[in-house]
Amino acid sequence: MRLNTAACPNDKCMTYGLPWSTHQDHYYQHGKTATGEPRFRCRHCGSTFSAGLPIRRQRRPELNAEVYKLLINKVPMRRICEVLDINPATLYNKLSYLDHVATDFAEHQELKLINSENFAKRAYVSVDRQDHALNWGTQLDRRNIMMGVVGAVENSSGYALALQLNFDSGLDARDVEADALLRDDYGLPPAFRHYARVWLERDYQNYTAGQTNADNEETLDLEFKLPHSGMQVHIQYTQAALFFHLRSLLRGFEKVRFFLDRDQGMDTGCLSAFVDEVKARRVDVFVIHGPKELTMTQKKTMISRANKEFERYVVDMELSTNSDTRQHYLISRLEKHKANAGNRDWFRYPFDDMAEPEKSILYLTDFDDYDIDHLARLYRRASLRGIDRFFMQVRRRISILERPISTASRGRRTWYGYSAYSPLVVERLLWLYRVYYNYCQVGEDGMTPAMRLGLVESPVSLLDLANGVKA
Numbered sequence: 001m002r003l004n005t006a007a008c009p010n011d012k013c014m015t016y017g018l019p020w021s022t023h024q025d026h027y028y029q030h031g032k033t034a035t036g037e038p039r040f041r042c043r044h045c046g047s048t049f050s051a052g053l054p055i056r057r058q059r060r061p062e063l064n065a066e067v068y069k070l071l072i073n074k075v076p077m078r079r080i081c082e083v084l085d086i087n088p089a090t091l092y093n094k095l096s097y098l099d100h101v102a103t104d105f106a107e108h109q110e111l112k113l114i115n116s117e118n119f120a121k122r123a124y125v126s127v128d129r130q131d132h133a134l135n136w137g138t139q140l141d142r143r144n145i146m147m148g149v150v151g152a153v154e155n156s157s158g159y160a161l162a163l164q165l166n167f168d169s170g171l172d173a174r175d176v177e178a179d180a181l182l183r184d185d186y187g188l189p190p191a192f193r194h195y196a197r198v199w200l201e202r203d204y205q206n207y208t209a210g211q212t213n214a215d216n217e218e219t220l221d222l223e224f225k226l227p228h229s230g231m232q233v234h235i236q237y238t239q240a241a242l243f244f245h246l247r248s249l250l251r252g253f254e255k256v257r258f259f260l261d262r263d264q265g266m267d268t269g270c271l272s273a274f275v276d277e278v279k280a281r282r283v284d285v286f287v288i289h290g291p292k293e294l295t296m297t298q299k300k301t302m303i304s305r306a307n308k309e310f311e312r313y314v315v316d317m318e319l320s321t322n323s324d325t326r327q328h329y330l331i332s333r334l335e336k337h338k339a340n341a342g343n344r345d346w347f348r349y350p351f352d353d354m355a356e357p358e359k360s361i362l363y364l365t366d367f368d369d370y371d372i373d374h375l376a377r378l379y380r381r382a383s384l385r386g387i388d389r390f391f392m393q394v395r396r397r398i399s400i401l402e403r404p405i406s407t408a409s410r411g412r413r414t415w416y417g418y419s420a421y422s423p424l425v426v427e428r429l430l431w432l433y434r435v436y437y438n439y440c441q442v443g444e445d446g447m448t449p450a451m452r453l454g455l456v457e458s459p460v461s462l463l464d465l466a467n468g469v470k471a
Contacts, residue, residue, distance in 0.1 A: 006040070006049055013045040060086075065466040067094045072433050076399045092425075099428040101468035102435040109439070109455050113249060121254040124155040125246070126387040127270070128261040129235070130394070132401055132426060134227075145227050147423050148235050149430060150242050150266075153386035155259070157452035158443070160390050160434045162245055166238040167423040168198065169230040176231060177201055197237035199226055227423050236265040243273035255282060259382050262289040267364060278365050286382045287362040289346065299357045306352040326351065330376045347379070355385060393437065398429050440465065 008015040008026070015026045020040050030041035030048055037050045063084055070080045081091055127150065134145040152161045180186065180200055185193040190203075204226055226232050250256050256277070260266050270285055277283035294302075310329055319325050329350065337347050346360040361382050363375075370378070395402050439450045439460040450456045 008042040008045065008047050009049050010042065010045045010047040013042060013047065015042055015044055060090075061467060064094060064098065065463040067091065068098050068432065068436070068462055068466045071095070071098075071429060072397050072436050074397055074399045074402070095425065095428055095432075098466060099431055102432050102465060104468070105460075105465060106435045106438070109450065110249060112455055113453070114252060122156075123250055123253045123256045124259065124381050124386075125152050125161065125250070125256060126155055126259045126384045127152045127242075127266065128384055128387040128391065129239075129263050129266070130391045134423065134426065145225060145232075145423065147227075147232070147426060148238070149426075150235070150239050151387050151390060152242060152246055153390050154449075154453065155381070155383060155386035157449050158386060158389070159438055159449035159453045159455075161249060162242050163430050163434050164238050164242045164245075165423065165427045165430065166233040166235050167227065167230055167427060168233055169424045169427065171198065171231040173201070173226070173229075173231050197233050198231045199234065201226065230423060232423075236269065239263075239266050239269035240272060243269045247273050247277070256284075257378065257381065258283065258285045259384055260285065260287050261384060261387075262287050271364070281367070281369070283365070284378065285364040286378075287364060288356075288359060288382060288384055289362070290356055290359045294357060296354075299352075299354050302357045303352045303354070306350060310350065326380070327373070327376055330379060331372050334372060334376055334379065349379065349382070355388065356383060390437065394430065394433060398433055401426065401429065435465065436462070 006021075007019050007023075010016055015023065018026060020027045026043055027040045028043060030039045033039055033050050039048055039050045041048045063086065066084060067080065070083065071077075075083070077088070077091060080086075081088055086094075129148050129150050131146055131148050134147060147165055147167055149163060149165045151163045153159065154161055176195055176198065177200065180193070180195050183194050185195055185200065186202060190196055256274075258270055258274075260270060267285065267287055271278065274283045274285070278285065310326075313329050313332070314325050317328065319328055333350050334347065337345075344366075346362050349356075349359040349361055352358060361379060363379075437449065439448055439456060440462050442448055442459055445452075448456070448459050450460075451458065
Protein backbone atom coordinates (compact mmCIF):
# COMPACT_ATOMS: atom_id res chain seq x y z
CA MET A 1 0.00 0.00 0.00
CA ARG A 2 1.47 3.34 -0.98
CA LEU A 3 1.38 6.15 1.59
CA ASN A 4 1.22 9.03 -0.88
CA THR A 5 -2.54 9.13 -1.48
CA ALA A 6 -3.66 10.79 1.77
CA ALA A 7 -5.04 14.27 1.07
CA CYS A 8 -7.28 17.01 2.41
CA PRO A 9 -10.70 15.44 3.13
CA ASN A 10 -12.66 18.71 2.67
CA ASP A 11 -14.34 18.51 -0.74
CA LYS A 12 -14.86 22.32 -0.68
CA CYS A 13 -11.12 22.98 -0.35
CA MET A 14 -8.83 23.73 -3.28
CA THR A 15 -6.45 20.97 -2.10
CA TYR A 16 -9.12 18.28 -1.92
CA GLY A 17 -7.71 15.08 -3.40
CA LEU A 18 -4.17 16.48 -3.81
CA PRO A 19 -1.79 14.00 -2.05
CA TRP A 20 0.44 15.48 0.63
CA SER A 21 3.49 13.60 -0.72
CA THR A 22 3.37 15.45 -4.05
CA HIS A 23 1.90 18.78 -2.82
CA GLN A 24 3.80 19.34 0.41
CA ASP A 25 3.58 23.14 0.11
CA HIS A 26 -0.17 22.87 0.83
CA TYR A 27 0.22 20.93 4.10
CA TYR A 28 2.27 20.87 7.28
CA GLN A 29 2.83 18.07 9.77
CA HIS A 30 0.50 18.18 12.75
CA GLY A 31 1.68 15.61 15.27
CA LYS A 32 0.76 11.94 15.29
CA THR A 33 -2.25 9.76 15.97
CA ALA A 34 -2.60 7.63 19.10
CA THR A 35 -1.10 4.72 17.16
CA GLY A 36 1.89 6.77 16.03
CA GLU A 37 0.76 7.47 12.46
CA PRO A 38 1.76 10.91 11.03
CA ARG A 39 -0.98 13.55 10.97
CA PHE A 40 -1.16 16.54 8.62
CA ARG A 41 -3.11 19.83 8.51
CA CYS A 42 -4.24 21.63 5.35
CA ARG A 43 -2.83 25.17 5.13
CA HIS A 44 -5.98 26.44 3.36
CA CYS A 45 -8.94 25.07 5.30
CA GLY A 46 -7.35 23.69 8.45
CA SER A 47 -8.67 20.14 8.02
CA THR A 48 -6.51 17.41 9.52
CA PHE A 49 -5.95 13.87 8.26
CA SER A 50 -3.60 10.96 8.93
CA ALA A 51 -1.43 9.20 6.38
CA GLY A 52 -1.12 5.70 7.75
CA LEU A 53 -2.11 2.38 6.29
CA PRO A 54 -5.88 1.78 6.02
CA ILE A 55 -5.33 -1.54 7.80
CA ARG A 56 -5.11 0.46 11.04
CA ARG A 57 -8.90 0.77 10.89
CA GLN A 58 -9.36 -3.00 10.62
CA ARG A 59 -10.36 -4.38 14.02
CA ARG A 60 -9.84 -7.98 12.90
CA PRO A 61 -7.13 -7.77 10.23
CA GLU A 62 -6.37 -11.48 10.59
CA LEU A 63 -9.63 -12.16 8.70
CA ASN A 64 -8.79 -10.02 5.65
CA ALA A 65 -7.05 -12.75 3.64
CA GLU A 66 -9.75 -15.27 4.58
CA VAL A 67 -12.50 -12.90 3.41
CA TYR A 68 -10.62 -12.28 0.14
CA LYS A 69 -10.15 -16.02 -0.42
CA LEU A 70 -13.82 -16.82 0.19
CA LEU A 71 -15.06 -13.95 -1.99
CA ILE A 72 -13.14 -15.19 -5.05
CA ASN A 73 -13.97 -18.87 -4.44
CA LYS A 74 -17.71 -18.70 -5.04
CA VAL A 75 -18.81 -18.59 -1.42
CA PRO A 76 -22.04 -16.57 -1.06
CA MET A 77 -21.70 -13.48 1.08
CA ARG A 78 -24.18 -14.66 3.70
CA ARG A 79 -22.25 -17.92 4.05
CA ILE A 80 -19.03 -15.92 4.54
CA CYS A 81 -20.66 -14.16 7.48
CA GLU A 82 -21.62 -17.55 8.94
CA VAL A 83 -18.24 -19.19 8.37
CA LEU A 84 -16.23 -16.31 9.85
CA ASP A 85 -18.83 -15.33 12.47
CA ILE A 86 -19.00 -11.70 11.35
CA ASN A 87 -21.97 -9.46 10.62
CA PRO A 88 -22.79 -8.09 7.13
CA ALA A 89 -21.58 -4.59 8.07
CA THR A 90 -18.14 -5.99 8.90
CA LEU A 91 -18.05 -7.95 5.65
CA TYR A 92 -18.89 -4.89 3.54
CA ASN A 93 -16.36 -2.84 5.46
CA LYS A 94 -13.69 -5.41 4.67
CA LEU A 95 -14.80 -5.55 1.04
CA SER A 96 -14.28 -1.79 0.80
CA TYR A 97 -10.87 -2.07 2.43
CA LEU A 98 -9.76 -4.99 0.22
CA ASP A 99 -10.87 -3.12 -2.88
CA HIS A 100 -8.79 -0.12 -1.78
CA VAL A 101 -5.56 -2.01 -1.09
CA ALA A 102 -5.84 -4.34 -4.11
CA THR A 103 -6.53 -1.44 -6.49
CA ASP A 104 -3.65 0.52 -5.00
CA PHE A 105 -1.33 -2.48 -5.35
CA ALA A 106 -2.27 -3.00 -9.03
CA GLU A 107 -1.81 0.69 -9.84
CA HIS A 108 1.62 0.66 -8.20
CA GLN A 109 2.68 -2.35 -10.30
CA GLU A 110 1.23 -1.04 -13.56
CA LEU A 111 3.26 2.14 -13.28
CA LYS A 112 6.16 -0.12 -14.27
CA LEU A 113 4.26 -1.04 -17.41
CA ILE A 114 3.83 2.63 -18.31
CA ASN A 115 7.32 3.84 -17.42
CA SER A 116 9.56 0.94 -18.45
CA GLU A 117 10.71 -0.22 -21.88
CA ASN A 118 11.77 -3.69 -20.72
CA PHE A 119 8.57 -5.45 -21.71
CA ALA A 120 7.69 -7.42 -24.83
CA LYS A 121 7.67 -5.45 -28.06
CA ARG A 122 4.24 -6.71 -29.05
CA ALA A 123 0.91 -6.71 -27.21
CA TYR A 124 -2.07 -8.72 -28.46
CA VAL A 125 -5.13 -7.43 -26.65
CA SER A 126 -8.60 -8.99 -26.73
CA VAL A 127 -11.59 -6.87 -25.67
CA ASP A 128 -15.15 -7.95 -24.94
CA ARG A 129 -18.16 -7.14 -22.79
CA GLN A 130 -20.04 -9.17 -20.18
CA ASP A 131 -23.47 -8.34 -18.75
CA HIS A 132 -24.62 -8.97 -15.18
CA ALA A 133 -28.19 -8.88 -13.88
CA LEU A 134 -28.74 -7.49 -10.38
CA ASN A 135 -31.74 -8.10 -8.15
CA TRP A 136 -34.28 -5.43 -7.33
CA GLY A 137 -33.96 -3.68 -3.98
CA THR A 138 -37.63 -3.06 -3.25
CA GLN A 139 -40.85 -5.03 -3.58
CA LEU A 140 -42.48 -1.93 -5.09
CA ASP A 141 -40.39 -2.13 -8.27
CA ARG A 142 -39.40 -5.66 -9.21
CA ARG A 143 -37.40 -4.83 -12.30
CA ASN A 144 -33.83 -6.08 -12.43
CA ILE A 145 -30.80 -3.87 -12.99
CA MET A 146 -28.53 -4.79 -15.90
CA MET A 147 -24.90 -3.69 -15.79
CA GLY A 148 -22.24 -4.20 -18.43
CA VAL A 149 -18.51 -4.66 -17.81
CA VAL A 150 -15.92 -4.14 -20.55
CA GLY A 151 -12.62 -5.95 -20.15
CA ALA A 152 -9.26 -6.17 -21.94
CA VAL A 153 -6.70 -8.99 -21.64
CA GLU A 154 -3.22 -9.30 -23.16
CA ASN A 155 -3.50 -12.69 -24.86
CA SER A 156 0.15 -13.80 -24.73
CA SER A 157 0.51 -13.37 -20.97
CA GLY A 158 -3.14 -13.62 -19.96
CA TYR A 159 -2.82 -10.35 -18.00
CA ALA A 160 -6.16 -8.59 -17.46
CA LEU A 161 -5.18 -5.03 -18.37
CA ALA A 162 -8.42 -3.23 -17.61
CA LEU A 163 -11.94 -3.80 -16.37
CA GLN A 164 -14.65 -1.13 -16.42
CA LEU A 165 -18.26 -1.33 -15.23
CA ASN A 166 -20.74 1.09 -16.79
CA PHE A 167 -21.48 2.62 -13.41
CA ASP A 168 -20.39 5.72 -11.49
CA SER A 169 -20.82 5.34 -7.73
CA GLY A 170 -19.70 8.93 -7.11
CA LEU A 171 -22.80 10.52 -8.63
CA ASP A 172 -26.14 11.09 -6.94
CA ALA A 173 -28.99 10.70 -9.43
CA ARG A 174 -31.19 13.31 -7.76
CA ASP A 175 -28.44 15.93 -7.75
CA VAL A 176 -27.53 15.19 -11.35
CA GLU A 177 -31.16 15.34 -12.51
CA ALA A 178 -31.64 18.71 -10.79
CA ASP A 179 -28.45 20.12 -12.27
CA ALA A 180 -29.30 18.70 -15.70
CA LEU A 181 -32.60 20.60 -15.66
CA LEU A 182 -30.83 23.83 -14.69
CA ARG A 183 -28.39 23.33 -17.55
CA ASP A 184 -31.23 22.45 -19.97
CA ASP A 185 -29.47 19.19 -20.82
CA TYR A 186 -32.73 17.68 -22.05
CA GLY A 187 -32.99 20.46 -24.63
CA LEU A 188 -29.62 19.59 -26.18
CA PRO A 189 -28.63 16.72 -28.45
CA PRO A 190 -27.25 13.89 -26.26
CA ALA A 191 -23.64 14.29 -27.43
CA PHE A 192 -23.55 17.98 -26.39
CA ARG A 193 -24.96 17.62 -22.89
CA HIS A 194 -23.01 18.23 -19.72
CA TYR A 195 -24.14 14.82 -18.47
CA ALA A 196 -23.84 13.08 -21.80
CA ARG A 197 -22.15 9.98 -20.41
CA VAL A 198 -24.87 8.93 -17.94
CA TRP A 199 -28.43 7.72 -18.34
CA LEU A 200 -30.82 10.48 -17.28
CA GLU A 201 -34.18 9.36 -15.96
CA ARG A 202 -36.32 10.93 -18.69
CA ASP A 203 -34.13 9.49 -21.44
CA TYR A 204 -34.40 6.05 -19.90
CA GLN A 205 -38.18 6.34 -19.66
CA ASN A 206 -38.41 7.50 -23.30
CA TYR A 207 -36.18 4.66 -24.41
CA THR A 208 -38.15 1.97 -22.62
CA ALA A 209 -41.35 3.51 -24.03
CA GLY A 210 -39.93 3.15 -27.54
CA GLN A 211 -39.63 6.92 -28.14
CA THR A 212 -35.86 6.94 -28.71
CA ASN A 213 -33.94 5.95 -31.81
CA ALA A 214 -32.52 2.60 -30.71
CA ASP A 215 -29.85 2.68 -33.41
CA ASN A 216 -27.96 5.26 -31.36
CA GLU A 217 -28.20 3.51 -28.01
CA GLU A 218 -27.07 0.29 -26.40
CA THR A 219 -29.57 -2.53 -26.25
CA LEU A 220 -31.61 -2.47 -23.04
CA ASP A 221 -34.39 -4.80 -22.04
CA LEU A 222 -37.63 -3.00 -21.22
CA GLU A 223 -37.90 -4.96 -17.96
CA PHE A 224 -34.71 -3.50 -16.51
CA LYS A 225 -34.32 -0.30 -14.51
CA LEU A 226 -31.62 2.16 -13.49
CA PRO A 227 -29.60 1.48 -10.31
CA HIS A 228 -31.06 2.78 -7.04
CA SER A 229 -27.75 4.42 -6.03
CA GLY A 230 -25.01 5.90 -8.20
CA MET A 231 -25.69 6.28 -11.93
CA GLN A 232 -25.51 4.02 -14.94
CA VAL A 233 -23.10 5.14 -17.67
CA HIS A 234 -23.80 4.68 -21.38
CA ILE A 235 -21.84 1.64 -22.49
CA GLN A 236 -20.24 3.55 -25.39
CA TYR A 237 -18.68 6.01 -22.93
CA THR A 238 -17.50 3.10 -20.79
CA GLN A 239 -15.85 1.52 -23.83
CA ALA A 240 -14.22 4.81 -24.82
CA ALA A 241 -12.88 5.32 -21.27
CA LEU A 242 -11.36 1.85 -21.28
CA PHE A 243 -9.55 2.45 -24.58
CA PHE A 244 -8.18 5.82 -23.49
CA HIS A 245 -6.87 4.15 -20.34
CA LEU A 246 -5.25 1.44 -22.48
CA ARG A 247 -3.62 4.11 -24.63
CA SER A 248 -1.73 5.31 -21.57
CA LEU A 249 -1.07 1.83 -20.20
CA LEU A 250 0.33 0.38 -23.45
CA ARG A 251 2.41 3.29 -24.66
CA GLY A 252 5.65 1.44 -23.90
CA PHE A 253 4.92 -1.29 -26.46
CA GLU A 254 6.28 -1.01 -29.97
CA LYS A 255 3.23 -2.63 -31.59
CA VAL A 256 -0.29 -3.24 -30.24
CA ARG A 257 -2.89 -5.44 -31.95
CA PHE A 258 -6.49 -5.23 -30.77
CA PHE A 259 -8.97 -8.05 -31.25
CA LEU A 260 -12.46 -6.71 -30.53
CA ASP A 261 -15.77 -8.44 -30.13
CA ARG A 262 -18.43 -7.25 -32.56
CA ASP A 263 -20.16 -5.13 -29.95
CA GLN A 264 -21.91 -1.89 -30.87
CA GLY A 265 -19.58 1.09 -30.54
CA MET A 266 -16.51 -0.88 -29.48
CA ASP A 267 -14.65 -0.41 -32.77
CA THR A 268 -15.48 3.31 -32.73
CA GLY A 269 -14.17 3.70 -29.19
CA CYS A 270 -10.93 1.91 -30.03
CA LEU A 271 -10.27 3.87 -33.22
CA SER A 272 -11.09 7.17 -31.50
CA ALA A 273 -8.55 6.54 -28.76
CA PHE A 274 -5.83 5.18 -31.04
CA VAL A 275 -6.33 7.17 -34.25
CA ASP A 276 -2.82 8.66 -34.20
CA GLU A 277 -1.23 5.30 -33.38
CA VAL A 278 -3.17 3.63 -36.20
CA LYS A 279 -1.94 6.24 -38.68
CA ALA A 280 1.62 5.72 -37.41
CA ARG A 281 1.11 1.95 -37.98
CA ARG A 282 1.81 1.21 -34.32
CA VAL A 283 -1.71 -0.14 -33.72
CA ASP A 284 -3.82 -2.57 -35.72
CA VAL A 285 -7.49 -3.31 -35.02
CA PHE A 286 -9.37 -6.51 -35.84
CA VAL A 287 -13.03 -7.28 -35.13
CA ILE A 288 -13.99 -10.89 -34.44
CA HIS A 289 -17.45 -12.35 -34.86
CA GLY A 290 -18.84 -15.83 -34.36
CA PRO A 291 -22.04 -17.60 -33.37
CA LYS A 292 -22.67 -17.43 -29.62
CA GLU A 293 -25.14 -20.27 -29.15
CA LEU A 294 -23.93 -23.56 -30.63
CA THR A 295 -24.31 -27.05 -29.22
CA MET A 296 -21.29 -29.30 -28.67
CA THR A 297 -22.45 -31.47 -31.57
CA GLN A 298 -22.62 -28.48 -33.92
CA LYS A 299 -19.13 -27.35 -32.90
CA LYS A 300 -17.67 -30.82 -33.42
CA THR A 301 -19.30 -31.06 -36.83
CA MET A 302 -17.79 -27.71 -37.89
CA ILE A 303 -14.34 -28.71 -36.65
CA SER A 304 -14.49 -32.03 -38.45
CA ARG A 305 -15.53 -30.38 -41.71
CA ALA A 306 -12.80 -27.73 -41.44
CA ASN A 307 -10.13 -30.35 -40.69
CA LYS A 308 -11.13 -32.41 -43.73
CA GLU A 309 -10.87 -29.36 -46.02
CA PHE A 310 -7.42 -28.58 -44.61
CA GLU A 311 -6.19 -32.16 -45.01
CA ARG A 312 -7.46 -32.24 -48.59
CA TYR A 313 -5.53 -29.05 -49.36
CA VAL A 314 -2.29 -30.48 -47.90
CA VAL A 315 -2.62 -33.60 -50.07
CA ASP A 316 -3.53 -31.70 -53.24
CA MET A 317 -0.64 -29.24 -52.85
CA GLU A 318 1.79 -32.02 -51.89
CA LEU A 319 3.11 -29.98 -48.99
CA SER A 320 6.05 -31.28 -46.98
CA THR A 321 5.35 -32.34 -43.41
CA ASN A 322 8.27 -30.14 -42.36
CA SER A 323 6.63 -26.98 -43.70
CA ASP A 324 4.11 -24.83 -41.86
CA THR A 325 1.10 -26.29 -43.62
CA ARG A 326 -1.40 -24.18 -41.67
CA GLN A 327 0.41 -21.01 -42.75
CA HIS A 328 0.37 -22.16 -46.42
CA TYR A 329 -3.33 -22.94 -46.21
CA LEU A 330 -4.22 -19.65 -44.54
CA ILE A 331 -2.23 -17.67 -47.12
CA SER A 332 -4.09 -19.39 -49.95
CA ARG A 333 -7.45 -18.55 -48.37
CA LEU A 334 -6.42 -14.94 -47.74
CA GLU A 335 -5.26 -14.48 -51.32
CA LYS A 336 -8.58 -15.81 -52.58
CA HIS A 337 -10.45 -13.56 -50.14
CA LYS A 338 -8.54 -10.46 -51.24
CA ALA A 339 -9.12 -11.27 -54.91
CA ASN A 340 -12.86 -11.73 -54.42
CA ALA A 341 -13.80 -9.34 -51.61
CA GLY A 342 -10.95 -6.85 -51.32
CA ASN A 343 -9.82 -5.55 -47.94
CA ARG A 344 -13.14 -4.39 -46.49
CA ASP A 345 -15.08 -7.60 -45.94
CA TRP A 346 -15.26 -10.33 -43.32
CA PHE A 347 -12.79 -13.19 -43.69
CA ARG A 348 -14.01 -16.64 -42.66
CA TYR A 349 -11.15 -18.08 -40.62
CA PRO A 350 -10.60 -21.67 -41.82
CA PHE A 351 -9.41 -23.30 -38.57
CA ASP A 352 -12.34 -24.02 -36.26
CA ASP A 353 -11.99 -25.08 -32.63
CA MET A 354 -14.30 -25.58 -29.65
CA ALA A 355 -13.60 -22.14 -28.21
CA GLU A 356 -14.13 -20.13 -31.41
CA PRO A 357 -16.05 -22.12 -34.04
CA GLU A 358 -17.02 -20.52 -37.35
CA LYS A 359 -14.97 -17.41 -36.56
CA SER A 360 -15.00 -14.44 -38.96
CA ILE A 361 -12.44 -11.62 -38.85
CA LEU A 362 -12.63 -8.05 -40.14
CA TYR A 363 -9.31 -6.20 -40.39
CA LEU A 364 -10.40 -2.61 -39.75
CA THR A 365 -7.02 -0.91 -40.18
CA ASP A 366 -5.81 -2.64 -43.34
CA PHE A 367 -3.54 -0.18 -45.16
CA ASP A 368 -2.46 -2.96 -47.51
CA ASP A 369 1.14 -2.46 -46.36
CA TYR A 370 1.83 -5.94 -44.93
CA ASP A 371 2.99 -8.80 -47.11
CA ILE A 372 0.68 -11.80 -47.24
CA ASP A 373 2.87 -13.93 -44.95
CA HIS A 374 2.88 -11.24 -42.22
CA LEU A 375 -0.85 -10.73 -42.63
CA ALA A 376 -1.54 -14.45 -42.27
CA ARG A 377 0.44 -14.56 -39.01
CA LEU A 378 -1.64 -11.68 -37.64
CA TYR A 379 -4.86 -13.51 -38.55
CA ARG A 380 -3.58 -16.59 -36.74
CA ARG A 381 -3.20 -14.51 -33.58
CA ALA A 382 -6.64 -12.90 -33.91
CA SER A 383 -8.60 -14.32 -31.00
CA LEU A 384 -10.81 -13.42 -28.04
CA ARG A 385 -9.43 -16.32 -26.00
CA GLY A 386 -7.79 -14.12 -23.38
CA ILE A 387 -10.84 -12.09 -22.40
CA ASP A 388 -13.21 -15.04 -22.86
CA ARG A 389 -11.18 -17.10 -20.40
CA PHE A 390 -11.10 -14.26 -17.88
CA PHE A 391 -14.87 -13.69 -18.09
CA MET A 392 -15.47 -17.44 -17.79
CA GLN A 393 -13.38 -17.46 -14.59
CA VAL A 394 -15.40 -14.50 -13.27
CA ARG A 395 -18.59 -16.52 -13.69
CA ARG A 396 -17.06 -19.58 -12.04
CA ARG A 397 -15.21 -17.94 -9.16
CA ILE A 398 -17.55 -15.19 -7.92
CA SER A 399 -20.86 -16.32 -6.50
CA ILE A 400 -22.94 -13.21 -7.20
CA LEU A 401 -21.67 -13.02 -10.80
CA GLU A 402 -22.26 -16.60 -11.89
CA ARG A 403 -24.60 -17.23 -14.78
CA PRO A 404 -27.91 -17.30 -12.91
CA ILE A 405 -30.25 -20.23 -12.52
CA SER A 406 -33.40 -18.17 -12.18
CA THR A 407 -36.49 -18.97 -10.19
CA ALA A 408 -39.94 -18.98 -11.72
CA SER A 409 -40.81 -15.48 -12.84
CA ARG A 410 -43.87 -13.48 -13.66
CA GLY A 411 -43.82 -10.97 -16.51
CA ARG A 412 -40.11 -11.68 -17.12
CA ARG A 413 -39.23 -10.15 -13.76
CA THR A 414 -36.80 -12.66 -12.37
CA TRP A 415 -35.21 -13.09 -8.97
CA TYR A 416 -31.66 -14.42 -9.32
CA GLY A 417 -30.71 -16.55 -6.33
CA TYR A 418 -27.17 -15.29 -5.69
CA SER A 419 -27.09 -12.01 -7.62
CA ALA A 420 -26.00 -8.74 -6.03
CA TYR A 421 -28.24 -5.80 -5.15
CA SER A 422 -25.59 -3.08 -5.46
CA PRO A 423 -23.53 -2.25 -8.57
CA LEU A 424 -20.81 -0.97 -6.23
CA VAL A 425 -20.41 -4.47 -4.77
CA VAL A 426 -20.16 -5.88 -8.29
CA GLU A 427 -17.51 -3.30 -9.20
CA ARG A 428 -15.43 -4.07 -6.13
CA LEU A 429 -15.59 -7.84 -6.59
CA LEU A 430 -14.56 -7.53 -10.24
CA TRP A 431 -11.54 -5.47 -9.24
CA LEU A 432 -10.61 -7.88 -6.46
CA TYR A 433 -10.71 -10.80 -8.83
CA ARG A 434 -8.76 -8.96 -11.54
CA VAL A 435 -5.87 -8.36 -9.11
CA TYR A 436 -5.99 -11.93 -7.77
CA TYR A 437 -6.13 -13.35 -11.31
CA ASN A 438 -3.12 -11.29 -12.42
CA TYR A 439 -0.82 -11.64 -9.42
CA CYS A 440 -1.85 -14.69 -7.37
CA GLN A 441 -3.48 -17.27 -9.64
CA VAL A 442 -0.80 -19.61 -11.02
CA GLY A 443 -1.24 -21.37 -14.36
CA GLU A 444 -0.03 -24.79 -15.50
CA ASP A 445 3.38 -23.26 -16.25
CA GLY A 446 3.77 -22.23 -12.61
CA MET A 447 3.49 -18.54 -13.47
CA THR A 448 0.91 -15.82 -12.98
CA PRO A 449 -0.09 -13.44 -15.81
CA ALA A 450 1.89 -10.65 -14.11
CA MET A 451 4.99 -12.87 -14.07
CA ARG A 452 4.63 -13.67 -17.78
CA LEU A 453 4.30 -9.97 -18.52
CA GLY A 454 7.37 -9.17 -16.40
CA LEU A 455 5.73 -7.08 -13.67
CA VAL A 456 6.69 -9.38 -10.78
CA GLU A 457 9.15 -12.24 -10.34
CA SER A 458 7.01 -14.58 -8.22
CA PRO A 459 3.37 -15.11 -7.27
CA VAL A 460 2.03 -12.59 -4.76
CA SER A 461 0.81 -13.98 -1.46
CA LEU A 462 -2.89 -13.44 -0.88
CA LEU A 463 -2.02 -12.60 2.73
CA ASP A 464 0.32 -9.82 1.61
CA LEU A 465 -2.20 -8.55 -0.94
CA ALA A 466 -5.03 -8.49 1.60
CA ASN A 467 -2.92 -6.58 4.14
CA GLY A 468 -1.68 -3.95 1.70
CA VAL A 469 1.96 -5.07 1.52
CA LYS A 470 3.86 -3.96 -1.59
CA ALA A 471 5.53 -6.65 -3.72
